[in-house]
Amino acid sequence: MQYKAPLRDIKFVMHELLDSESHYKTIPEFEDTDRELMDSLFEMAASFAENELSPLNQSGDAEGCHFNNGEVTTPKGFKEAYKAFCELGFPALSAEEAFGGQNMPFSLSTVINEMVGTANWSFSMYPGLSHGAIQTIEHHGTDAQKNTYLEKMVTGEWSGTMCLTEAHAGSDLGIIRTKAEPNDDGSYNITGQKIFISAGEHDLTDNIIHIVLARLPGAPAGTKGISLFIVPKVMVNEDGSLGDRNKVVCGSIEHKMGIKASSTCVMNFDGAVGYLIGPENRGLQCMFTFMNVARIGTAVQGVTAAEYAFQGSLAYAKDRLAMRALSGVKAPDKVADPIIVHPAVRNMLLTQKAFAEGGRALMYYLSHFVDTVAKGNGAEQEFADQMLSLLTPIAKAFLTETGLEAANHGVQVYGGHGFISEWGMEQNVRDTRIACLYEGTTEIQALDLLGRKVLGSQGKLLANFVQVIEQFCEEHKDNDEMGQFIRPLIKHLKEWGDLTSRIGMQATENPEAVGGAAVDYLYFSGYVTLAYLWARMALVAQTAIAEGTTESAFYYAKIKTAQFYYAKLLPRTTTYVQRISTGVEPYMSMDVEQFAF
Amino acid sequence: MQYKAPLRDIKFVMHELLDSESHYKTIPEFEDTDRELMDSLFEMAASFAENELSPLNQSGDAEGCHFNNGEVTTPKGFKEAYKAFCELGFPALSAEEAFGGQNMPFSLSTVINEMVGTANWSFSMYPGLSHGAIQTIEHHGTDAQKNTYLEKMVTGEWSGTMCLTEAHAGSDLGIIRTKAEPNDDGSYNITGQKIFISAGEHDLTDNIIHIVLARLPGAPAGTKGISLFIVPKVMVNEDGSLGDRNKVVCGSIEHKMGIKASSTCVMNFDGAVGYLIGPENRGLQCMFTFMNVARIGTAVQGVTAAEYAFQGSLAYAKDRLAMRALSGVKAPDKVADPIIVHPAVRNMLLTQKAFAEGGRALMYYLSHFVDTVAKGNGAEQEFADQMLSLLTPIAKAFLTETGLEAANHGVQVYGGHGFISEWGMEQNVRDTRIACLYEGTTEIQALDLLGRKVLGSQGKLLANFVQVIEQFCEEHKDNDEMGQFIRPLIKHLKEWGDLTSRIGMQATENPEAVGGAAVDYLYFSGYVTLAYLWARMALVAQTAIAEGTTESAFYYAKIKTAQFYYAKLLPRTTTYVQRISTGVEPYMSMDVEQFAF
DSSP states (O other): OOOOOOHHHHHIIIIIISOHHHHHHTSGGGTTOOHHHHHHHHHHHHHHIIIIIGGGHHHHHHHOOEEETTEEEOOTTHHHHHHHHHHTTGGGTTSOGGGTOOOOOHHHHHHHHHHHHHHOHHHHHHHHHHHHHHHHHHHHOOHHHHHHHHHHHHTTSEEEEEEOOBTTBSSOGGGOOOEEEEOTTSOEEEEEEEEEEETSSOSSSSEEEEEEEEBOTTOOSGGGGBEEEEEESEEEOTTSOEEEEOSEEEEEEOOBSSOTTSOEEEEEEEEEEEEEESSTTBHHHHHHHHHHHHHHHHHHHHHHHHHHHHHHHHHHHHHOBOSOOTTOOSOTTSSSOBGGGSHHHHHHHHHHHHHHHHHHHHHHHHHHHHHHHHHOOHHHHHHHHHHHHHHHHHHHHHHHHHHHHHHHHHHHHTGGGGGBGGGSHHHHHHHHGGGGTTTSOHHHHHHIIIIIIIITTTTHHHHHHHHHHHHHHHHTTTOGGGHHHHHHHHHHHHHHHHHHHHHHHHHHHOTHHHHHHHHHHHHHHHHHHHHHHHHHHHHHHHHHHHTTOSOHHHHHHHHHHHHHIIIIITTHHHHHHHHHHTOSHHHHSSOGGGOOO | OOOOOOHHHHHIIIIIISOHHHHHHTSGGGTTOOHHHHHHHHHHHHHHIIIIIGGGHHHHHHHOOEEETTEEEOOTTHHHHHHHHHHTTGGGTTSOGGGTOOOOOHHHHHHHHHHHHHHOHHHHHHHHHHHHHHHHHHHHOOHHHHHHHHHHHHHTSEEEEEEOOBTTBSSOGGGOOOEEEEOTTSOEEEEEEEEEEETSSOSSSSEEEEEEEEBOTTOOSGGGGBEEEEEESEEEOTTSOEEEEOSEEEEEEOOBSSOTTSOEEEEEEEEEEEEEESSTTBHHHHHHHHHHHHHHHHHHHHHHHHHHHHHHHHHHHHHOBOSOOTTOOSOTTSSSOBGGGSHHHHHHHHHHHHHHHHHHHHHHHHHHHHHHHHHOOHHHHHHHHHHHHHHHHHHHHHHHHHHHHHHHHHHHHTGGGGGBGGGSHHHHHHHHGGGGTTTSOHHHHHHIIIIIIIITTTTHHHHHHHHHHHHHHHHTTTOGGGHHHHHHHHHHHHHHHHHHHHHHHHHHHOTHHHHHHHHHHHHHHHHHHHHHHHHHHHHHHHHHHHTTOSOHHHHHHHHHHHHHIIIIITTHHHHHHHHHHTOSHHHHSSOGGGOOO
16 A cells, blocks of 8 residues: 555644644744744655655565574665665654754654654664664763764664563563673673564664663662663774674564564573663663653554555545445446445544544644653643643553554455455554554553552542643633534543542552553543544634635545544443443452363 | 363353253254264364364464465365364265265354364365355255265365455445356356455365356346356366366465465456356355355354454463552462453453353354254244344354454453464454455445344344343343343343334435444344343353352353453443434535545
8 A cells, every 4th residue: 555644634733733833932942843844844754754665564564574593684675765764864853963863843753753654664663762762861871871872873873772571571570580790890791581672683774772671680679670771782982983793682583463574573682781871770760751752652653553544445445336325326337336435434434534633633732742841841841741641641552442443444444355465454453453562551551541640640630631621612612513522522521530530439449440440441531532632623624614714625524523533433432431330340250260161 | 372172161052051952852854963972073073173273273374375376285284184174074064964964953063163263264264165165056056966066075075165256346246247158068158257265276175166156148237147157176077087177277365364374266267167056147046045154154253263362361361470469469479460360351351251152152042043944844944044134144243343352352461472473362363354354244244134134124033032032031030140131131122122213213214324323233233142142141050050060160150251241341332322323424424525634
C-alpha cells in the first residue's frame, strides 16, 4: 500500500483545533515557530515518508533483518533511506542546539514521527530508540558524557538503544540481574543478557550507544537497586575517534509476528565497559522521563495503525464491487455496487476514521503539554505535567488497542484478500500488535492510570481534566448544534467521577479491586477522552461551515464522524461500567488449581 | 506449544451435557454408537493430534508450502502425518458405508475435527476441504460419478477441493465468470481462474478432485446461472486407473498472514475437462448443504483458537513471575508472584476458557442437530433443520470472532514474549484470522442471520430457540442456585424479542436498517446463545456436586466460569443494544465523497 500523508487533517489539528502557533508564542524558545515553518516541515516530512519510506514498508517486511555471526543487516534500501533521513536533519529536530539539534518543539517532532511511522513502522524504530538514549544522556549525563556522545547521536551518525528487559523480567524491572562491577578507572564491567532490544545491532550507523539497566555490587533488592550505564558498541577514544570493539555482542535476533524489518536483539554483555550515568541505584527514576516520552511515541504508533488501515480500507471500499445496496442499486452500470454502500463496511471505515483522527487530535494535544513541561514554567508547567501524568497511560493503552482494532477492520474490509500479504492490511495487524505490549502492556498502563495516577492523587489529576472538559461544555452550552455532544459528555463526566469514587471505596475493602477494575476503567476513560476531542473538532468544523468555508466536504465529514463516534463508539462505555459494577470477585473466586482443562 | 486434548471437557459436553448416547439411540443408523465406542475414538484422535500433528504445527508455519512450476510441496512431516491419518480411517468417519466410509454421526467427527484442528490448523485444511467435495458428490452425483470418485476420496487416497472464489468475486458468487462449454461426449471444457483454493495443489495425494462453479453458455446472469462441475486434476480411466493430466494447473500459492502450511492456490482452468454435477444452473443451491457444514467446520475452528490460546496462556500464567499481588505476597519463596494472581490476567484466562468451553458446547449441540437432519425424520428432523438454520450463522461469526479475541489474549498474557514466534501464541492469532473471513465473513453471516433467517422467517426460527431456552428456565425456576443464571437469561430473551421487533419495524421504513443492525444483532445473539449453554453447564456441574462427585475442582470451575461469563461477558450485550437503538443513520449520512483523508 502506498501511504499518503494526511496533511489536511494534520493541519486541521495543529492550526485549527490546537492553534499551535499561539501555543509556541507562550514559550520563549519556540516563539519563532510559525505556521509557515510548520507547514514547510510537514510537507518535507510527508514527501520523504511517501516517497522514500512507504515503498520500503512491505519489502522490508518480506525480507526482514538478517543475522550472521553477531552482525545484523537491515533490509534492502534501509541504509539509503536512513542516510537521507539524517541528511534532512530529522534525527536532530527536537535535540538541543548545543549538540547540533534544532531545538524544535516536541509537538512538531510528534507530527513527523506520525508520518514516518505510518509509512514504515519498522524503519521508525531505529531513530525512535536513539531518541530515548539521546534524551537520557541530555538529562542525566555529565558534560563529558554529553560531549562524547551527543553530537554524533543527534546527527544520526551513531544510534542508541535502551537495554531494560531480561528474559525473566519484562514489566517487573525490579528483578533484573545484569551486574555492573567497578573498575579502578571509574568505569564498570557490565555482565548479563538483555532481550527485546530494538535496534540493538544493525548496519545503519558506525556505533551504537546502549543505555543499560544493571545492578551495582551490594545494591538493594528490587527497583531501588538499579543503576543506569552507557555502554558503547565501539569504544570512543579521547579525540572522538572510534577505538576497540566493546564486549557487547548481539547473540541473535527474534523471529516475530511483525515489525520484521526492525531488529529485535538479544544482547550479551560479557564484561563490557560501561559508564555510570545519573546517581547510583536511581536508574529507574532516571528512566521515567524517557519512559513517558516513549509511551507517547507508542501511543502515536496506535494512531499510525488506524490511519494506515483507514487509507487502505477506503481505497478498497470505493473500488471493490460486491452485492447490491439493500435500498436499491447504486451503480447500475456495474455488475455490483462498491462495498462502501453497505452499512457494515461503513461502520468499519468510520470506526477507523474516528480512531485515527480522534487519536491524532489526542496525541497532538498531549504533545503540546510535553512542550510546556520541557520548556515552559510556573503553574502552566505544573498543570501540563499533571495532565500528561493522567493522559499518557490512557493514550498509550487506548490508542494502541483501538489501533489494533482499526487494523483488524482493515483486513476485514478486504475480505479474503485482507489475509494476503500483497495488500498490506495483514502486515499492519502484525506490526501494530507489538504496541499493546511494549513500553508497558495495556494492563500495566491501566494499573498506572487507576492506581498511581487517579487514586494515587486522591482524584486530583482526574479533577483537573474533568474541569477542562466542564469548562468547554459550559462555554458552548448555548450552542444548539453542540447539544448533541455536550449533553452526553456531561453525563459521562459525572459517570467517570461516580465510577472513580465507587472503585476507591471498593479498594479500601479489597486492594484487588483496583486490579479488577483497572482495564475497564482505562477503556472508559479513553472513550470519554476521545469524546471530548471529537466534540472540540465538531465545534471547529461547525464554525468553519458557518463562516462559509470552501472545504465543506472536509468539515461535514468531521461533524458526521463526531456524530458516528457518539452514536456508535461511545456506547461501549456502558459495558465497562457494568463490568466494573460486578466487582473483582468473578476474577478471584476460582482457585489456581481449578484453572485447568 | 504442545497441544493436549481436553478430553475431560469433551466427555463432559458429549456425555453429561448432551447425553449423546441417548441422542444416537433416537436415530436407527447410529444406535450402536455407545459411550465406550465414543471414548475409544476420542482417545485415539487425541493421541494422534497430540503426538503426530501438534509437533508439526510450528515447524509447518515456519517452513510453509513450497511452489515450483505448478507443483506444491507441503512442509516436512505433513506427508507422513497424512498417511497415518488415512490409515487410522479418519477421512472416512462420517462418509457413507457404501463407499468405504464408517457412517459415523457428524457429531462424532466434529469432536475429532476439533482435536485435529487445534493441534494443527493447516493440516486440517487438507482433509477438511476433501470432506466438502465428498459431500457434494454424495448428495448430487450420479451413480457413475459416485463410483468413479467416492471410494478413493473416502480412503484419503485422493483429495478434493471446492473452487468457488474468483479474484473479483468473493462473497458475491453471482458475478463469477468461469465458463463451461459443452463437448460432444457430454463433458464440458472449463475455462477461468479461481483463487483462494485451499488444498488446490499439494503432494499428499495422487489425485485431486475439484468441484468447480462455472457458467454454461447463455446461462442467466447472477446466482441463477451457475452450475457445478467435477474437474479431476488427473483424468480417471474407465477402470479407475489414472490417465492424462487434465488442463487445470496451480498458477501460484498465496503469501498470507497465517495457515502457512495450508496451500492456498490460484487455479487456472484452461479448457479443463469437467463433468456437470447436479442440475444445470442450480449449482449454488447444490452448494448450500456443503456451505452450512463448512460454516459449522469454521465455527469449530474458532473454538480451536480459543482452546489453543487458553492452554498456552494457562501454562505461562502459572509459571511466569512478575510483580506481587495487590492483596499481598502469594509466593514468598519466589522473586515475584506468578502472574495468574493478577485480576487482569485472570480476566483474559477466564475469557478464553468461557469462549473455548462455551464454544465447544455450542458446536457439539449444533452437531447433534446435523445428525438429526442427516439421518433423522419427521418433526424432529424439521425442527433440527430450523435450529441449524438459525444457529449456524451465529456460531460461525460469533465463535470465530471470539476465537480471535481469545487468541489475542494469548499473546497479551505472554507480554512481549507473545510477539515472538517460538511460543506459538502469535501464530494462533495469524492462523485464526482467516476464520472471520472465509466461508462468508462475519458481516455476511450477520446479514444471513438477521435478514434471511430471523426476519425472513417472520421470527419463527428465533421463536423456536427462545422457546427451548424458556422451557429450560421454566424447568429450573425453583432451583435456587440457578436463579443467578435464569433471571438474566429471561431478561435477555425478552430483550432479544424486543430488539427483533424494533429492527423489523425500522426495516419497513428503511431497508438499510437491516444492514445497519445486523452485526450488532449477531453479537447480541451470540452472547445470549452462549449464556444459555453456560447455564446448562452450570446446572450439570451443580448436580454432580450435589451428588458427591470426586472431581469437585472440575465442576466448581464450570460454575465459576459460568458466573464469570454472566458477570463480565454477557454485559457486552448492553453496548450492542445501544448501538442498534441509534439506527442506521450514523452510517449512511456521510456522502461517499466525504469519505476522505
